[in-house]
Amino acid sequence: MEEYILEEQRNTPVCGEYDVFVLGGGIAGISAALAAARQNKKVLLVEKSFILGGLATSGLVTIYLPLCDGYGHQVSFGIAEELLKLSIKDWHNEKRGYPVWLGPDKKSEITETDQRYAVDFNPSLFALAAEELLLKEGVQILYGTQAVACQRQGKRIQAVIVENKSGRTAYKADTFVDASGDCDIAYQSGTATVNFSQGNVLAAWYYFLDNGENKLKQLGASDIPEEEKKLGKTAKEPLVNRRFTGLDGTELSEITILSHNAMYLNMKEKIAADAQSIPLSVPTIPQVRMSRRIDGADTITIDNAEKYKENSIGLVSNWKKRGPVYEIPFGILYNPETVNLICAGRCVSNDDYMWDIMRVIPCCAVTGEAAGTAAALTDDFPSIDIQKLQGILSSNGIKLHKDSY
Numbered sequence: 551m552e553e554y555i556l557e558e559q560r561n562t563p564v565c566g567e568y569d570v571f572v573l574g575g576g577i578a579g580i581s582a583a584l585a586a587a588r589q590n591k592k593v594l595l596v597e598k599s600f601i602l603g604g605l606a607t608s609g610l611v612t613i614y615l616p617l618c619d620g621y622g623h624q625v626s627f628g629i630a631e632e633l634l635k636l637s638i639k640d641w642h643n644e645k646r647g648y649p650v651w652l653g654p655d656k657k658s659e660i661t662e663t664d665q666r667y668a669v670d671f672n673p674s675l676f677a678l679a680a681e682e683l684l685l686k687e688g689v690q691i692l693y694g695t696q697a698v699a700c701q702r703q704g705k706r707i708q709a710v711i712v713e714n715k716s717g718r719t720a721y722k723a724d725t726f727v728d729a730s731g732d733c734d735i736a737y738q739s740g741t742a743t744v745n746f747s748q749g750n751v752l753a754a755w756y757y758f759l760d761n762g763e764n765k766l767k768q769l770g771a772s773d774i775p776e777e778e779k780k781l782g783k784t785a786k787e788p789l790v791n792r793r794f795t796g797l798d799g800t801e802l803s804e805i806t807i808l809s810h811n812a813m814y815l816n817m818k819e820k821i822a823a824d825a826q827s828i829p830l831s832v833p834t835i836p837q838v839r840m841s842r843r844i845d846g847a848d849t850i851t852i853d854n855a856e857k858y859k860e861n862s863i864g865l866v867s868n869w870k871k872r873g874p875v876y877e878i879p880f881g882i883l884y885n886p887e888t889v890n891l892i893c894a895g896r897c898v899s900n901d902d903y904m905w906d907i908m909r910v911i912p913c914c915a916v917t918g919e920a921a922g923t924a925a926a927l928t929d930d931f932p933s934i935d936i937q938k939l940q941g942i943l944s945s946n947g948i949k950l951h952k953d954s955y
């Protein structure tokens with residue numbers, strides 16, 4: 551039988567009131583906060599760790615996947631491109647992405663064998679550059695702060711309750727952007743969410759020094775969605791024979807310890823083979839790909855490739871294969887039961903195949919920018935003036951429809 555304790559009732563102090571409250575300082579949260587601040591809104595970005603970037607930096611996922619369709623057409627623009635350039639502003643890998651983005655011939659990728667518009671970045675430099683940019687744009691950042699509960703009235707969230715070194719406090723806002731990766735505000739506010747049923751395989755990516763070069767060791771292969779399994783594709787041998795939800799406190803510690811074990815073993819093997827092979831850094835957050843997402847007004851599926859969407863907020867490509875381009879409908883960002891909550895990044899509404907596409911860095915920037923811009927425009931997402939939103943996104947360089955490039 552489960553046991554409970556009854557907590558005392560308490561008065562939680564309200565520490566601030568904002569136009570836009572953004573939860574999560576990953577790529578989606580950075581993009582949303584930036585977009586909202588650029589619409590002259592008072593923005594608070596709340597992050598439980600003490601550095602920006604989320605999985606991309608603390609999780610050592612340092613590959614900014616392509617913004618293109620694989621045939622020489624860039625499809626994702628705006629903050630997705632701005633952050634890509636920011637990620638390599640102070641350091642770049644000559645071998646990947648550099649000639650395309652910083653070299654003289656940006657349109658060099660035209661054939662099947664050309665490298666796509668992806669880059670490697672340095673996680674520390676990217677995180678610090680992002681922090682500098684957000685502060686310059688007027689975003690207030692609150693680190694070391696975890697959202698733990700929500701207060702709602704009817705269809706609106708009124709405040710998010712957080713805990714940090716100061717204790718338990720609340721923040722009010724007109725609109726809330728859930729860029730937590732795990733859809734925490736939606737879940738805490740009782741908005742409908744969907745868990746990733748398949749569960750995650752274990753990942754253990756870390757950096758080591760090899761012949762004077764910084765190298766990323768990627769232990770644990772990416773999983774294959776059910777749709778691809780039906781087509782006969784098989785996943786590589788997993789690191790451990792277990793699946794993880796990414797949503798349970800005890801399990802997250804187990805993931806972390808199992809991933810540490812795998813890395814430590816691999817590091818010792820490397821050092822035994824070559825004493826100069828020195829470990830440099832390990833991830834400081836669990837490397838969970840998909841956990842919980844909003845059950846959106848709309849859901850993007852594999853069939854959405856090449857389909858015209860009147861309410862598109864931008865384009866993304868498929869990092870797994872050249873060709874498919876998806877127009878992203880605004881409805882995947884919100885659920886009509888909570889009118890002032892919008893989601894971005896790896897917790898938008900998709901089926902499992904598209905989740906694997908939409909969770910990557912460029913897509914998180916695309917949905918983040920749209921969510922932040924929308925949050926600055928209205929506090930009632932189901933009745934947003936979509937043409938006005940599209941007008942702002944277009945004026946910021948975003949292509950909304952495929953025929954426009």
Ligand SMILES: Cc1cc2nc3c(=O)[nH]c(=O)nc-3n(C[C@H](O)[C@H](O)[C@H](O)COP(=O)(O)OP(=O)(O)OC[C@H]3O[C@@H](n4cnc5c(N)ncnc54)[C@H](O)[C@@H]3O)c2cc1C
Pocket residue numbers: 573574575576577578579596597598599603604605606609611612613614615695696697698729730731732734753754755835836837838839894895896897909910911912914
């Ligand atoms: C092993 C692995 C390999 C990958 N490989 C690639 C790749 O090669 N290229 C690529 O483009 N993508 C890759 N991805 C995917 C990509 O890195 C992430 O999906 C993407 O960065 C997610 O961005 P996000 O902002 O949506 O979420 P996250 O990066 O998860 O950011 C969410 C942020 O919110 C914070 N947060 C969460 N909950 C709370 C809370 N309650 N209160 C306060 N703060 C909170 C977290 O600390 C975090 O900083 C990979 C992912 C994994 C796990």
